[in-house]
Amino acid sequence: xxxxxxxxxxxxxxxxxxxxxxxxxxxxxxxxxxxxxxxxxxxxxxxxxxxxxxxxxxxxxxxxxxxxxxxxxxxxxxxxxxxxxxxxxxxxxxxxxxxxxxxxxxxxxxxxxxxxxxx
Numbered sequence: 001x002x003x004x005x006x007x008x009x010x011x012x013x014x015x016x017x018x019x020x021x022x023x024x025x026x027x028x029x030x031x032x033x034x035x036x037x038x039x040x041x042x043x044x045x046x047x048x049x050x051x052x053x054x055x056x057x058x059x060x061x062x063x064x065x066x067x068x069x070x071x072x073x074x075x076x077x078x079x080x081x082x083x084x085x086x087x088x089x090x091x092x093x094x095x096x097x098x099x100x101x102x103x104x105x106x107x108x109x110x111x112x113x114x115x116x117x118x119x
Contacts, residue, residue: 028052
């Protein structure tokens, strides 16, 4: 990926994180994890993590106010085009926690120490 796209991704991620925390009130924790903008700067895929009871409600609220967020973003980030935002739920943290729980449930018997190891 080119350096400019990396810088634009980070800039949009930082600004969207601030806008969402300031403009929205959620009952759960909503975090912008990553932004992936297309090379033509017209579309931005925003990966969001939602920790709480109903991530669907938070995602619905983000989708409903997408145009408002785009407008606010265009005032803070000056680009040739204001990218159209596409919010996607990132569940990697939840999947990682679930895998960790499953690994903890596995009962692996300890191997008895052999007499050779003691010497």
